[in-house]
Amino acid sequence: MRLACAVLVLAGCGRIAFDPLGDGGAGDATSDAASLPAMCGAFQPGWVLDPAVPIASLASTANDSKPFLLPDGLTLYFISDRLGTNDVFVARRSVRGGPFGTPSRVPVLSTDSDESGISLSDSMEAFITTNRPGSQNQDLWVAQYDSANQVFLTPQQVTGGANTASWEYEPSTGPDGNVVYYVTENYAGFPGGGDPVFTSRQSMLNFTAPQLVAPMASVNNEYGFTVSANGLVAMVASDRDGAGTSFIFVSVRPSTAVGFPTPSRMPQLEVSTDQGHAVLSVDGCEILFGAQTGTTYQLYVARWRQP
Numbered sequence: 001m002r003l004a005c006a007v008l009v010l011a012g013c014g015r016i017a018f019d020p021l022g023d024g025g026a027g028d029a030t031s032d033a034a035s036l037p038a039m040c041g042a043f044q045p046g047w048v049l050d051p052a053v054p055i056a057s058l059a060s061t062a063n064d065s066k067p068f069l070l071p072d073g074l075t076l077y078f079i080s081d082r083l084g085t086n087d088v089f090v091a092r093r094s095v096r097g098g099p100f101g102t103p104s105r106v107p108v109l110s111t112d113s114d115e116s117g118i119s120l121s122d123s124m125e126a127f128i129t130t131n132r133p134g135s136q137n138q139d140l141w142v143a144q145y146d147s148a149n150q151v152f153l154t155p156q157q158v159t160g161g162a163n164t165a166s167w168e169y170e171p172s173t174g175p176d177g178n179v180v181y182y183v184t185e186n187y188a189g190f191p192g193g194g195d196p197v198f199t200s201r202q203s204m205l206n207f208t209a210p211q212l213v214a215p216m217a218s219v220n221n222e223y224g225f226t227v228s229a230n231g232l233v234a235m236v237a238s239d240r241d242g243a244g245t246s247f248i249f250v251s252v253r254p255s256t257a258v259g260f261p262t263p264s265r266m267p268q269l270e271v272s273t274d275q276g277h278a279v280l281s282v283d284g285c286e287i288l289f290g291a292q293t294g295t296t297y298q299l300y301v302a303r304w305r306q307p
Contacts, residue, residue: 020179020198020213020227042284043233043252048229049287050269052302057099058091065290066170068116071282072228076100077118077285078290086114088128096283097303108152109143117170117277119226121177126152127278129182139163140171142180142205161209162199168210170277172226172231176200178232181227184210193221196236215262224277224289230263231256235278235287236263245273248289261304 022147041047058064062082069076073096073234077278080089087110105154108117120126125146131138132155140162143155158161164184172181187195187210194216197210216225218240225236234251241247247270249263270273271291278289287302 005040020181020211036171040285041306042280042287042304045306047306049194049266050303050305051285052269052271052289052291052300055100055288055299055301057093057101058103058158058299060143060298061070061296064089064299065297066224066277067275067279067288067290067299068119069279069286069288070120071122073097073283073285076103077106077120078103078287079115079117085110085112086116088110088115088118094283095264097285106152108154112218116145117224119171119173119180121173122175123147124152125173125177126155126175126185127171127173127180128155128170130155135162136165138167138169139206140168140180140199142177156205158199158205158207158285160199160202162207162211167194173281174227174231181213181225183222183225187212190217192218193219194223195223196225196234200268207248211262216249216260222244226279227275228280229282233280234260234263235266237276237289238263239279240267246275248275248278271298272298275276288289 033082042306060082062080064080067078074093076091077138079086088106089103090106091100093100108247111132115130116138117129126143128141134157140158143152143153145152166185168182168184181198183194184197185194198214199207199210201207216236220240223237223246226233235248237246239246248266250266251260251263253260275288280287285304289300290297291300
């Protein structure tokens with residue numbers, strides 16, 4: 001496993017250009033998040049990733065997974081069934097790297113059905129995947145954010161070709177919300193499991209048909225696919241190595257002008273027999289993910305440091 005496989009200038013880069021395939025095409029819009037925190041050196045030479053540990057402040061007897069951390073590093077959204085169905089929860093902390101307070105359910109983003117993932121743009125536009133009424137199976141929906149009243153508006157189903165007759169889950173949006181990565185099942189040529197794809201916005205709700213992100217895809221199963229805020233680091237949970245369990249793989253590219261290389265397995269994140277959806281914090285200091293612990297999924301974190 002080569003964590004320092006490319007020299008990346010992550011410090012101070014924030015949420016910048018998104019080009020999914022590195023071909024200068026869709027997703028090249030830029031975003032300049034205000035007041036970004038100082039960056040750690042994730043995936044840079046001279047930095048090491050400590051083994052993952054449970055996020056003790058969020059421990060529960062339920063299933064907690066699919067985290068998304070806001071750029072300030074203080075607000076964490078995730079999926080949990082601690083109230084019965086898989087809902088969107090939010091937890092906050094006062095300092096980056098510190099413990100989180102008690103999480104609460106986000107009612108407008110949750111239903112009596114199941115939500116299977118959440119990701120937010122810089123403007124707090126929330127992309128969720130859900131099987132709420134109106135969905136074919138699990139579909140991609142989006143909720144605008146009323147910044148004046150600091151509330152999410154009722155989610156609306158994405159139109160166009162982004163939702164298929166199969167399952168869509170675990171979104172990972174670009175900084176401006178115009179590109180959304182997610183997993184769809186039975187993509188053409190990759191039957192039988194989830195495959196990493198992206199869709200591009202045509203209008204407020206209209207998004208293109210999914211396009212495969214190779215070589216992040218395999219003939220096996222991909223369960224979670226995320227791209228970092230700067231578009232340089234992609235992570236996917238997959239059973240592609242034939243071991244019959246899901247591990248987290250990472251792919252690092254030197255710029256958004258090129259595609260992602262073949263991903264490599266991350267042993268520092270192997271805490272159980274089944275790891276899932278992982279995200280890199282905007283400051284480059286933390287990787288957060290869900291993993292099976294006994295009979296439930298719990299949230300874990302691995303931190304970068306200089307020896």
